[in-house]
Amino acid sequence: MAAELSAAQLIERHRATLDKALQAIRTREYWSPYPEHPKAYGDGAGLSPADGKAAFEAVLGQRFALDQPGTDDWTGGEVSPYGIELAVSYPHPDVDALLPAMLAAIPRWRDAGAETRAMVCLEILTRINAASHEFAHAVMHTTGQAFTMAFQAGGPHAQDRGLEAVAYAYEEQTRVPGGADWVKPQGKRDPLRLRTTFTAVPRGIALLIGCNTFPTWNGFPGLFASLATGNPVLVKPHPRAVLPLALTVRVAREVLAEAGFDPNLVCLAAERPDEGLAKSLAVRPEIRIIDYTGSTAFGDWLEANARQAQVFTEKAGVNTVVIDSTDDYRGMLSNLAFALSLYSGQMCTTPQNLLIPRDGIDTDAGHKGYDEVVADLAAAVQGLLGDDARANALLGAIVNPQVLERLEAAPSLGSVALPSRTVAHPEFPDAVVRTPVIVSLDSAKPDAEAAYLSECFGPVSFAVAVDSTADATALLRRTIREKGAMTVGAYTTSPEVERAVEEVCVEESAQLSLNLTGGVYVNQTAAFADFHGTGGNPAANSALCDGAFVANRFRTVEVRRPQ
Amino acid sequence: MAAELSAAQLIERHRATLDKALQAIRTREYWSPYPEHPKAYGDGAGLSPADGKAAFEAVLGQRFALDQPGTDDWTGGEVSPYGIELAVSYPHPDVDALLPAMLAAIPRWRDAGAETRAMVCLEILTRINAASHEFAHAVMHTTGQAFTMAFQAGGPHAQDRGLEAVAYAYEEQTRVPGGADWVKPQGKRDPLRLRTTFTAVPRGIALLIGCNTFPTWNGFPGLFASLATGNPVLVKPHPRAVLPLALTVRVAREVLAEAGFDPNLVCLAAERPDEGLAKSLAVRPEIRIIDYTGSTAFGDWLEANARQAQVFTEKAGVNTVVIDSTDDYRGMLSNLAFALSLYSGQMCTTPQNLLIPRDGIDTDAGHKGYDEVVADLAAAVQGLLGDDARANALLGAIVNPQVLERLEAAPSLGSVALPSRTVAHPEFPDAVVRTPVIVSLDSAKPDAEAAYLSECFGPVSFAVAVDSTADATALLRRTIREKGAMTVGAYTTSPEVERAVEEVCVEESAQLSLNLTGGVYVNQTAAFADFHGTGGNPAANSALCDGAFVANRFRTVEVRRPQ
Structure with a gap:
């Protein structure tokens, strides 16, 4: 199948942005490729405010179709903190059909290599960015954030955090070359010679357990870190904040398909009321990575019970x-x-x-x-x-x-x-x-x-x-x-x-x-420059974003052959 | 207190070696600074074969004094697989006295920074290298390895793995700068300005649980990765293979003291027969990192129970x-x-x-x-x-x-x-x-x-x-x-x-x-070039050595101030 979007096209579009992100995480100076002002959008640069609002309104009261395998039913029922019923219904997964389909998507994605994966992730982020006005309404009406904050924190700032995770993931995977000639001197005898190759391999399926307050900002780092390191990602949103992540999954699937990859690399798992889907998914053997933001009780439960997975948690704290x-x-x-x-x-x-x-x-x-x-x-x-x-x-x-x-x-x-x-x-x-x-x-x-x-x-x-x-x-x-x-x-x-x-x-x-007395506040952090949490105290076991956040999402397989 | 060994002297001695190691882990070509041939030693280059043997024999039947705080008793009783009794006795720790002394050593070591810590680690490795002939006998008579293998795998090859871990640890800590000026444009208003500083901070005390067969080769990576990232290391050797790690602790304490640091950054915890010291130490709140090589049963126990710690295990497998x-x-x-x-x-x-x-x-x-x-x-x-x-x-x-x-x-x-x-x-x-x-x-x-x-x-x-x-x-x-x-x-x-x-x-x-048919064998891996294990199957949860092996041994603390 010829992809509509070739790797070369994607590199042409996004490689320079990746390089700037790689530089930003090293200098930790201010940088962002995604304008944070709502007025920067529209007029050729993404959805306009009006189009974004219309796009949001168009999904209300509808089935949010994703064409995922293993959809056994439809579920949903978000009510906005602003009082309106979203009345969107989402595919409810038959997990035993969905997980194998996601596993089947791995080989091609893995074999594509770190750079192509990064480029596809950046294309996803770019399209999400263009839809920032649509996301803003979705975030506003699920989290209760005021519009400007929903636009910024739920849009460009979340996209920044996603891009930051892609940059870390790319850098981590490319610290080791694709191959090496290993030549060990043996005194007067001929040297020993091997050709070694190194492949970054994913761990398995990553599960993103979304939160109610910042579905995209807290969700994008884990989602993109896992995807960029080769893992399919199953997105299980908070039942009160499904729409922002459903929009995300839709964009990701669209881009993956256009780039010639299996769209099942990113799937949505919306849950029925009181189903406890996160709990049953978390201990499935196919799930090898979990990203979670939420209560300490469930975070602790995940760390104790989802032992087959790498578990990244952000829990409660007292600031x-x-x-x-x-x-x-x-x-x-x-x-x-x-x-x-x-x-x-x-x-x-x-x-x-x-x-x-x-x-x-x-x-x-x-x-x-x-x-x-x-x-x-x-x-x-x-x-x-x-x-x-x-x-x-x-x-x-x-x-x-x-x-x-x-x-x-x-x-x-x-x-x-x-x-x-x-x-x-x-x-x-x-x-x-x-x-x-x-x-x-x-x-x-x-x-x-x-x-x-x-x-x-x-x-x-x-x-x-x-x-x-x-x-x-x-x-x-x-x-x-x-x-x-x-x-x-x-x-x-x-x-x-x-x-x-x-x-x-x-x-x-x-x-x-x-001594913050001006326009920077203790509760705000900027991607590329600031770390969100340390991963070193009980509030979170990882920081957004650092080497430890990405390094264990993949492993390196070496093959040695005599030369 | 003026240190006998200044940071400048150590940089002069070891920085070039560190740089070569940093290059080697990126190219993954053959490299080692430590000659593997026994004849390369002596005559000004470390202990001669005879002196190494004499040094080994001199400790037999003696108390192995380390001047550690909280020594409540002496224990030991290694018998060589070659049939001789070593009859060395080692300090048995009063853990409630030893752990606080180790914690007290942290601030100065943390504040010294990644480069100085790397240089001190390289000085330790250099002195261990010079004593390779002494280590060879210690490894031989605890593991049963034949002399040449005990010399090579227990000496230079183990030192290579230690240096590799130092290089990874240094690189990981220096991916983030010491500080940055963060300037965010605000349109027509003055930009927001912050001065940020970043400090690599250790997790706490690291526990190294040594194994019987390769006390140095399997022990050095964790020991040096933890020490280089700022953590004190408590070394709990296998009761049948104490001496190689006791010699290691002695050298480390000597170098640390000469460089002006608290020698309690590296301590030995020898155990009494059937005491189960690893088990009780592993769940102490002060222990925040554990490196373990041994049975699957105890490795699984550590992963399930030492929840306050980052646990790195190498367990059984079927090759x-x-x-x-x-x-x-x-x-x-x-x-x-x-x-x-x-x-x-x-x-x-x-x-x-x-x-x-x-x-x-x-x-x-x-x-x-x-x-x-x-x-x-x-x-x-x-x-x-x-x-x-x-x-x-x-x-x-x-x-x-x-x-x-x-x-x-x-x-x-x-x-x-x-x-x-x-x-x-x-x-x-x-x-x-x-x-x-x-x-x-x-x-x-x-x-x-x-x-x-x-x-x-x-x-x-x-x-x-x-x-x-x-x-x-x-x-x-x-x-x-x-x-x-x-x-x-x-x-x-x-x-x-x-x-x-x-x-x-x-x-x-x-x-x-x-298709290995020549002088390279499936069971041998070389530091800098080959990964030992993948960390992705049940035989081990980490590889020697990669970013994931070091990245979570420290955290980064950021301080922001208005400019």
Whole structure:
């Protein structure tokens, strides 16, 4: 079969982008090939805003056909956090038919080699990028992210993370040459001579278990890392956030077929309500890689039980900010207010615990007592979200009922420094939009610990009064070690405190942002430059993205022959 | 404290060697900095043969002092497979004192950075290399390897594997720069600016669980990979093969101290008889990395239970040779005879099952029936080992009573094609030296499978009559998939058969040697060029050495600051 897209055409289109990505992961400077501004699209550069919206609306209420083998039924029923029913139904797999079809797709994909695989992955990403406006609506109406965030984090930023994974995968596979002439001197005798060849071989089928809040951003790294290293990928989305990954699977299958590969290299496994499909798939012998983002309980279960697979997990954590002192009090408050508000605190990187000495902190605006700092932060959040339009644009909607329950229960945990309020949405009257709550806790009170040493995922943060900055760093250490952390923040003008916090982060393996007062927030990381998580504390067993994230997704088979 | 050995001095001495190693792992051509010929040593280049022997003899009957904290007692009692009692006693650890001392050594070692750590590791390897003659006797009298093999595999070849691991570790840690300026354009507004720094941080204490047969060759990769990535290493040798690793620990501690680091970065944990020290150490929270070579049962136990650690295991496997046809019948027979005889088949890479079509094979010497092939192979082994001196030089001694038991039980498994015989050793009358047994099995008989589908570690191989070459490749596939394999060999003149066997190895992830008839044997691999295992079948979960072997031994901590 002649492919519509030849390897040469793909190399012509994408090799330069791959090379830039390879350079970016080495320099770790700012770089992205995918414009993040919604206005950059349309007019020849991908779907326009209107076309993207129309494309999204066209799938609503329909069967999302993928022409996969082993479709025994249709399932679905996503309801947008903005209140609308998507009413899309997706193929439900007969796993015993689907997995063999995926395995059968391996040899040609494996034999194509690392470069062709990378090029096909980049073509997939390029087409996903062109559909960013369609993805934005899909992400918005499954995660509750506000439109701009759904566009950026669910679109170009997720695509960046996917490309980053492709670059790592390509580099890892090409560290070893395709072959070598091995000639060992033997003194006066003839040397020993062998011709060796090396082939990167996939492990088997990779299972991507998607999450509710960031289906593409958290899903693309594993998906593309596995695919680029030769593994078919079975995508099992979160039942509340199927559409963004279904769109992804559709694009991937289309590109694979055009490039002459079996589209079953990427398949969707949508699940019926309460079916527990992830659990049964995870222990199938054909599944040799699993990428998962979600609860600690299921992540731990996967690590313990899916022993036939390489398991990459991102689980719960308790993110902490140490507030010791600052030379930009207003900047600190506004930066923190934004970090707490963005997507209603529903990011795995949102700060939860703000550790503040009970005697207060020194600032450029004078010494501020604990209560004053907490009140000023509450006021900053209130100011930021005082206008409903702005609040809606920043907060998005509450992703699911569990988050709402936690938000509603939070006031009982301590003293409420900032109550949550309901925000009306102009376009979607049934949208569930809430401002974050800040609860003040005293670390000296024994019952406070149960609150601040658990992840309370959602728009809930705890201002925690501690005895001193030293007490704060000790609590930071304990929190990372016992509960894990995706992010740590700190504000200080003291070089000693800065060193102490850095030392804790280095020893407990957590990513640290210091004295952020401007337009960069502790909960945001950029592909190519920043690592998301470390893989060294309980919040995640891998980082996005590094060598360890890709190196064990394939193995190298050597064949030796005498020359 | 001023170090006797500065980083600058170490770079001057070793940087060029590291660079050559970095190049070798990319080209995978032949390279080694450590001469493998025993005569290359002495006369200014390391210990002479006589001095090495004297150094070995000087430790016999003594306490092997290491000046480690937390030594509560002395233990030991190695008996050489050549019959002599070593009577060395080693420090027995009080783990609750030793582990904290090792943890305390981390910060300075971590802060020294990847290059300095690599240089210190190379200095350790250089001093071990200089003591190769001493190590040779230690390896010989713990493993039973004959002197030349003990010298080469236990000395320079093990050192090569250690250096290879250092090179991989260095490369992996330096893929990310120490820092970067991150500048993100913001249209008309000022760009966002951050200064990011990246630090490779160790996971914690690494535990090396040594094996009986290749304490240095199988031990050095994990030891040096962990140390070079910043982790202290606790060395728990096999109770029958302590001395080679105790010598290693002594050299490492000496170099670390001279270079200004805490010698407790490398400690020995010798165990009392039946203490099960590996098991209790493996689940300590301080232990974050484990390298293990040994039985499948304990390897599986480690993988299931040492969940707080990255676990690298090499376990049992069933190595297979497919014999389809050859254009060099004599070369094939002599190559296989050597492969089966070397170190009495006590290599994890020694072929066990020789699959031969019952209708025989085509060769340059005409068609040979199954029985003829088996008889000719038996004759080749007999010829190779007919002379006792040569037999002793090739076979070495039986490493432990369990191997002897298996050898003695083997004849009951099938029809004996070549019986084992006892070889007298001229120097060591109590040495346990046996030639290998070849047992013929018919795959058509139901009871044969139990024999050929289990690892029978030691000088036992099975000639297995199969229906056809296609039957052989099917059995090869099943054997690798179910039992694992460190090596696969095949002899064929048919391109189709060659492709079929390659396909099996690529699909089941096993290393393949084709048509070896000269001076390279299927059971030998060379560092820098060859991978030992694939990490993709049940025989081992990692390969020596690749990116995956080192990438998860450290994590990268990023600190971001506004510029």
